[in-house]
Amino acid sequence: MANRILLISAALTFVAVFLLLPLIAVFAQALSAGLGAYFAAIADPNVQSAIWMTLTIAAVAVPANLIFGICASWCIGRFDFKGRNLLITLIDLPFSISPVIAGLLEVLLFGLNGLLGGWLSAHNIQIIFALPGMIIATIFVTFPFVAREVIPLVQEQGNEEEEAAVTLGASGWQIFWRVSLPKIRWGLLYGVLLCNARAMGEFGAVSVVSGKVFGSTDTLSLAVESLYESYEIQAAFAAASLLAMLALVTLVLKAALEFSLREELAAVKRRKAN
Amino acid sequence: MSASVQPASRGFTWRSASVLPGFAPSLAITLLWLFVIVLGPLGVMLWFTAGMGWGAFLAEITRARVLADLWVSLRSALYASLANAVFGLLVAWVLTRYKFPFRRLADALVDLPFALPTAVAGISLSALYAPDGWIGSQLAHLGIVVAYQPAGIVVAMMFISLPFIVRTVQPVIEDLEPEQEEAAHLMGASAAQIFLRISLPAILPALLTGFALALARCLGEYGSIIFIAGNKPMISEIVPLLIVQELDQFDYQGATAIGVLMLAVSFLLLLTINLLQAWVRKRHGQ
Amino acid sequence: MPTEIKIANVSRAFGGQVVLSDVNLTVHPGELLALLGPSGSGKTTLLRLIAGLDQPDWGSISVGAEDATTRHASERGVGFVFQHYALFRHMTVFENIAFPMRIRKTAKPVVKAKVEELLKLIQLETLASRYPAQLSGGQRQRVALARALASQPRVLLLDEPFGALDAVVRRDLRRWLRQLHDEMHITTIFVTHDQEEAFDLADRVVIMKDGKIGQEGKPIDIYQNPANPFIHEFLGESNHLAVQVQNGVIRAEAGFEIGHASVPDGRAEVFIRPHHLVPVPAAQGSWRVGRITATGAQARVSLTRGGITLEAAMTADALLETGLRQGDQAELRFTGGTLFAPGVGPVRVSGLPQTGVRFLRTGHAGA
Numbered sequence: 053m054a055n056r057i058l059l060i061s062a063a064l065t066f067v068a069v070f071l072l073l074p075l076i077a078v079f080a081q082a083l084s085a086g087l088g089a090y091f092a093a094i095a096d097p098n099v100q101s102a103i104w105m106t107l108t109i110a111a112v113a114v115p116a117n118l119i120f121g122i123c124a125s126w127c128i129g130r131f132d133f134k135g136r137n138l139l140i141t142l143i144d145l146p147f148s149i150s151p152v153i154a155g156l157l158e159v160l161l162f163g164l165n166g167l168l169g170g171w172l173s174a175h176n177i178q179i180i181f182a183l184p185g186m187i188i189a190t191i192f193v194t195f196p197f198v199a200r201e202v203i204p205l206v207q208e209q210g211n212e213e214e215e216a217a218v219t220l221g222a223s224g225w226q227i228f229w230r231v232s233l234p235k236i237r238w239g240l241l242y243g244v245l246l247c248n249a250r251a252m253g254e255f256g257a258v259s260v261v262s263g264k265v266f267g268s269t270d271t272l273s274l275a276v277e278s279l280y281e282s283y284e285i286q287a288a289f290a291a292a293s294l295l296a297m298l299a300l301v302t303l304v305l306k307a308a309l310e311f312s313l314r315e316e317l318a319a320v321k322r323r324k325a326n
Numbered sequence: 327m328s329a330s331v332q333p334a335s336r337g338f339t340w341r342s343a344s345v346l347p348g349f350a351p352s353l354a355i356t357l358l359w360l361f362v363i364v365l366g367p368l369g370v371m372l373w374f375t376a377g378m379g380w381g382a383f384l385a386e387i388t389r390a391r392v393l394a395d396l397w398v399s400l401r402s403a404l405y406a407s408l409a410n411a412v413f414g415l416l417v418a419w420v421l422t423r424y425k426f427p428f429r430r431l432a433d434a435l436v437d438l439p440f441a442l443p444t445a446v447a448g449i450s451l452s453a454l455y456a457p458d459g460w461i462g463s464q465l466a467h468l469g470i471v472v473a474y475q476p477a478g479i480v481v482a483m484m485f486i487s488l489p490f491i492v493r494t495v496q497p498v499i500e501d502l503e504p505e506q507e508e509a510a511h512l513m514g515a516s517a518a519q520i521f522l523r524i525s526l527p528a529i530l531p532a533l534l535t536g537f538a539l540a541l542a543r544c545l546g547e548y549g550s551i552i553f554i555a556g557n558k559p560m561i562s563e564i565v566p567l568l569i570v571q572e573l574d575q576f577d578y579q580g581a582t583a584i585g586v587l588m589l590a591v592s593f594l595l596l597l598t599i600n601l602l603q604a605w606v607r608k609r610h611g612q
Numbered sequence: 613m614p615t616e617i618k619i620a621n622v623s624r625a626f627g628g629q630v631v632l633s634d635v636n637l638t639v640h641p642g643e644l645l646a647l648l649g650p651s652g653s654g655k656t657t658l659l660r661l662i663a664g665l666d667q668p669d670w671g672s673i674s675v676g677a678e679d680a681t682t683r684h685a686s687e688r689g690v691g692f693v694f695q696h697y698a699l700f701r702h703m704t705v706f707e708n709i710a711f712p713m714r715i716r717k718t719a720k721p722v723v724k725a726k727v728e729e730l731l732k733l734i735q736l737e738t739l740a741s742r743y744p745a746q747l748s749g750g751q752r753q754r755v756a757l758a759r760a761l762a763s764q765p766r767v768l769l770l771d772e773p774f775g776a777l778d779a780v781v782r783r784d785l786r787r788w789l790r791q792l793h794d795e796m797h798i799t800t801i802f803v804t805h806d807q808e809e810a811f812d813l814a815d816r817v818v819i820m821k822d823g824k825i826g827q828e829g830k831p832i833d834i835y836q837n838p839a840n841p842f843i844h845e846f847l848g849e850s851n852h853l854a855v856q857v858q859n860g861v862i863r864a865e866a867g868f869e870i871g872h873a874s875v876p877d878g879r880a881e882v883f884i885r886p887h888h889l890v891p892v893p894a895a896q897g898s899w900r901v902g903r904i905t906a907t908g909a910q911a912r913v914s915l916t917r918g919g920i921t922l923e924a925a926m927t928a929d930a931l932l933e934t935g936l937r938q939g940d941q942a943e944l945r946f947t948g949g950t951l952f953a954p955g956v957g958p959v960r961v962s963g964l965p966q967t968g969v970r971f972l973r974t975g976h977a978g979a
Contacts (some may be wrong), residue, residue: 055517056424063420064432066413070485071435073460074450075442078623120359127352133341139356145364148544148596149589152566156585157367159573160374166578167370192363201594214346214696219663220712220763221686226346230507230711234702255549260570272421273445273549280449280553289453292446299441303434305443319745345665345685 078296081289093290095167101268102275102291109258109271110184110251113190117247118240121198123234126197126228129206130214140203146195154192155260158185180261182269189257194250198243205239205313208320238316242309249302253295335481350411363598368589378579386583393561395568396587398476402564403544406483406516407491411537413484414491416530421492422499436493439486439580444549451482476562486550487540494536498529498606531609542595614971615676615766615799617662622671622761624657632668633823636818644773644790646814649805650846654823655803656695659769660920662801663692676766691765695772696968697756699744705731705755706740730758733792741947750781770802774809807847811835819843841881841952850883851922854926855951859884862951862961866918868898871961873951880953882961886925887892887947891915893934904938906931915944 083090093099124143128136131142146154160166162179172179179185215234217227236283255273270278279288341349375383420426421433439447455462455472462473472478486505502525537562548566556562565588572581618640625631632654639645645713645720647655660666664685672681680688700708707714709730713723731737734754738762744752753773760768773789790813793800804810810817811831820859827839838844845852855862857877862870870882891901891913902914902921911931913924923945936942949961 054536059416060424060426061421062430063417064426065437067417067474068431069461070413070488071438074454074485075435075438077450077454077460078446081450096440100614120356123359124351127349127356129346130346131341139360141371142365145368148398148542148592150592151550151586152546152548152569153585156569156581157371160578160582161367161370163495163578165375165576189365192367195363211344211346212696212698213696214605215665215685216692216694216700216759217711218685219665219690219692219761220715222711222715223686226715227346228348230715231700249441253446254441255445255448257565260573261550273443276445276449279552280452285453288449292443292449295443295446299438299443299446302441303437306437307434316417319701323582325703343667 062187074298076255078289078292081286082293084289085286087324089286090290090293092301093284093287094162094294096287097271099272099275099287100270100292102270105183105186105270106252106272109187110189110248112187113194113251114244114248116191117194118198118244120195121202121243122240124199125206126204126232129203130211143196143199146192151193151254151256152260154189154257157192158189158257160235160263183274185261186271187259190251190254191262193254193257194247197247200241201243201246202239205236208317209235210320210324235316238309238312241315242306245305245309249299253300369483371582371585371589374578374582378583382579382606383583383586386580389580391559391563392565392568392584395563395565398479398561398563399545399565402479402483403541405480406487406544407537407540409480409482410488410491410540411482412542414488414536415495415533416566418487418492418495418499422496436489438489442487444486444547447485447550448482448553451478455481458543473554474556474562476556478556479562480552480562482551482554483513483544483547486547490539490543491536494539495529495532497539498532499525499562500530528609531602531606535599535606538595538599538602542592543600544609545591545595614676614797615646616641617799617801618672618674619658619662620672620674622661622673623778624654624659624661624666624668628667630955631823632661635671635823635825637818637825637828638892639799640816642799643815644793644813645801645827646798646804646810647801647820648807648810648817649820649826650805652822653820656771657821658661659771659801659803662767663690665692668865669873671830689764689766691760691768693753693756693760693770693773697744697752699756699759701744703803704741704743705736706748708744708755709758709762711759726762730762731855733761734758739923748776748781750785753777753785754788761798765798768798768800770800772803772805774806782809786880787932789813792952795799821846824894833907837958838883838950839958841883841890842951844883844952844958849923850885850924851889853879853882853884853920853922855943857951857953866920868917870946871949873959873961875953875956875959877923880952880956882949883950884922884946884949884961885910886923886968888946889915889922889924890926890945890947891924891934891936893936893940894943897943899942899944901936901938901940901942904931904977915942 058096128139159180160187161168162172162174163169164180166180169180179188213231214227217231222230252271253273254271255277258271259274259277262271262274273293276288276292276295279285279291335542347554357397378386407483417432417436421429421436442589455465456479457463457466457471457473459473464473465472470477472481476592506524507520509522515523548564548570551564552567557562557567559568565584569588572578572584619635619636619637619639622635623630635654635658646939647658649655653730657666660669663674664683664687666678668681672679673876674680675683675688675690676778681707686711700711705712709727710723713726718726727740727779731740734757736751736754736758739747739751744755747755757770768885774785777785786809802813814831816828817831817834819826819834821842827834834843838847841852844850853870854865856865857863857873857875857880859877860872860874862873862880862882864870891899899915899917902916905912906928909928911928913926913931913936915922915924924944946961951959951961953959
């Protein structure tokens with residue numbers, strides 16, 4: 053019994069010190085100069101612009117990877133073909149690559165001395181150090197999020213209902229919309245949630261490709277860095293608190309969706325056992 | 327009445343037959359997107375590197391600063407992952423085995439490093455462990471300095487890689503059969519003996535997988551570390567930061583060489599992880 | 613208008629393994645046909661080929677007047693009931709049955725009327741707004757059938773329709789399916805490994821083994837005249853004896869005589885149904901009575917002679933009449949059997965005159 057208490061205390065202490073404290077510190081620091089200063093920091097036009105930038109990037113990156121994830125889950129989850137496992141591994145690549153490398157890749161492609169750099173500046177197209185570049189970098193790092201949630205789900209669920217729909221005369225689009233999509237909705241939502249959290253919070257990759265001009269090409273994460281480096285600590289934490297709140301909301305929704313997802317998988321397994 | 331139709335014999339088929347439509351379009355979109363976003367750019371980088379020539383490549387990655395930073399990154403990642411292997415196992419064990427107040431909260435908190443943006447974690451850890459921070463000030467009494475030192479890197483890496491170990495090991499602990507432990511208990515084994523001889527060997531494959539995942543994450547991490555690390559070249563500078571510095575100075579060649587090196591290490595780790603996961607599946611399936 | 617199905621020279625192999633080998637079959641319009649066989653016989657594969665869920669490597673399949681071999685599954689006018697029903701989990705019973713009509717953009721009132729009509733047919737009017745997970749196995753089965761019927765199929769295909777259900781439900785559904793078929797007259801093919809089910813339900817039975825058709829015909833014909841030893845044993849219990857034929861007399865290798873058959877001399881095999889063995893108490897009899905099991909109305913008696921053990925079956929009453937006990941001696945009368953000789957088709961065995969054995973007549977119902 054004493055063993056148990058010792059272990060639990062040790063574990064809880066570790067979690068409290070290593071995980072909880074950093075979280076609390078964000079809000080403590082943000083509010084360290086009072087609520088007035090807090091709201092002033094958030095209302096600052098540069099921070100507002102950063103928020104806007106973050107939302108815009110997510111609004112492009114998440115739907116793009118959502119559609120990709122759906123397509124990937126259809127061809128990979130429902131069919132068997134040579135090279136399928138290789139394809140899955142390739143899709144997972146961005147997951148195991150440092151975000152800085154993602155930025156590096158873009159610079160090599162679109163940077164001034166990069167592959168397409170000359171052509172781009174000749175046509176006056178600005179990708180690197182501008183919004184398009186940041187969007188592309190974000191798409192890269194969030195690439196596998198939806199696919200890797202939905203593919204296993206589709207594989208578990210199998211093709212029987214879809215085959216039945218075929219015998220009943222449904223077209224491909226009808227099968228997808230009426231039969232398949234309702235089945236994978238929890239997996240899709242879960243994937244979108246994680247994709248969005250990462251897209252809004254991404255730092256390393258966008259840091260490399262952004263113009264780092266606070267107020268025009270900064271995302272919220274980059275704004276946090278800017279403010280911190282210019283010793284506007286309280287403002288930095290105020291901006292950070294917005295991201296922390298996003299993280300908390302993500303965690304809550306994640307837990308709720310995990311529940312539904314697990315229920316769905318359990319139902320699938322039950323049907324298989326019958 | 328129909329004439330007998332003789333479809334050509336199938337021979338080599340690259341995909342299994344299926345009545346479901348939409349294979350070609352979905353595969354086309356998937357491959358296209360994969361190429362445009364991931365493979366194309368990676369290919370460009372490798373092509374760029376190839377253009378460098380083997381000699382130049384080696385010269386770049388054997389520079390003193392690169393090697394020193396590699397050592398900083400690697401050493402810190404190892405310390406952090408090892409520490410997390412111990413603490414992460416502890417947390418996973420306690421969360422799975424025991425019921426206590428705040429258990430749900432603790433379990434949810436484990437996912438925090440997954441969800442919290444790295445810059446936020448970075449400045450928060452930096453503030454916490456700074457000489458005037460909540461934890462830093464306490465440690466100062468003990469003469470330990472963390473912020474702006476190599477130790478800071480380890481702390482930050484521990485923060486971001488903890489969930490990899492906990493979440494990998496938890497399912498395995500959940501599936502441990504109590505009967506084996508009960509049998510050992512009846513035979514007179516102490517709790518420590520039971521853990522070391524029966525539970526731990528069963529958990530080991532998953533623990534190793536989590537360790538490898540944590541290691542991979544630590545090596546690639548950027549945002550959480552640069553605020554709390556000193557970022558002094560060769561002493562407390564991590565490899566990703568080195569790449570950023572080189573890019574800032576338009577040294578594309580240097581940055582690319584190091585990037586390729588990092589990729590090589592990532593792939594090696596990925597391979598190891600896949601093999602370990604296959605081992606876990608085999609063991610676990612028994 | 614009931615539809616005919618013609619299967620000609622169909623072959624299919626999966627990764628080097630031949631699953632169907634040159635299968636030829638005609639399914640008559642409006643008939644209820646059973647594809648019967650052990651697992652691995654290719655029966656489900658054949659069914660899926662007819663449905664268009666798979667393509668044959670060789671051969672052709674016609675549904676109705678046209679060659680359907682290259683037609684897509686969604687255009688063949690085939691209603692398929694899957695082994696595990698494949699109901700759409702996220703739709704109610706009503707929506708499941710309405711699905712084939714909704715995707716054809718049928719008008720709402722028409723859909724509603726038809727679905728209600730089908731619900732009445734399957735006797736599940738009160739469950740229209742339930743989800744499949746809330747139904748029993750038998751109910752799901754009926755919904756799957758109604759959904760298949762809702763697409764107005766020319767042909768109905770059922771893959772092991774009652775396999776996952778318990779015995780009582782199975783029997784009820786069998787009866788119900790037969791009634792349905794008699795009313796609707798849709799050409800129906802169902803796949804099963806249960807001999808009793810096939811024989812009970814079907815107009816015609818096709819027995820398959822190793823990708824080939826072993827025998828086909830009316831249930832009673834097959835039962836009386838199984839084409840080969842495998843089918844004989846598949847259709848029901850039988851005692852198996854290796855025999856020698858000399859001058860038309862069949863002698864077991866242990867020495868005793870069994871009966872007559874006009875086949876050339878040489879080795880052969882004889883299969884005898886348990887109810888064609890009649891033990892008769894005899895103090896000097898050459899058979900020894902072994903274990904006797906009486907389970908309800910049926911009794912089984914095990915008899916041994918010279919190293920050979922045979923199982924006889926009779927009604928419990930008949931057993932009582934004989935007064936036989938374990939350990940008694942007895943004589944054995946063979947009232948029938950089928951002989952298979954190499955190169956010769958199945959031959960009826962007739963009993964020896966001195967043991968008073970009769971000819972086995974056609975029309976003798978099984979045990």
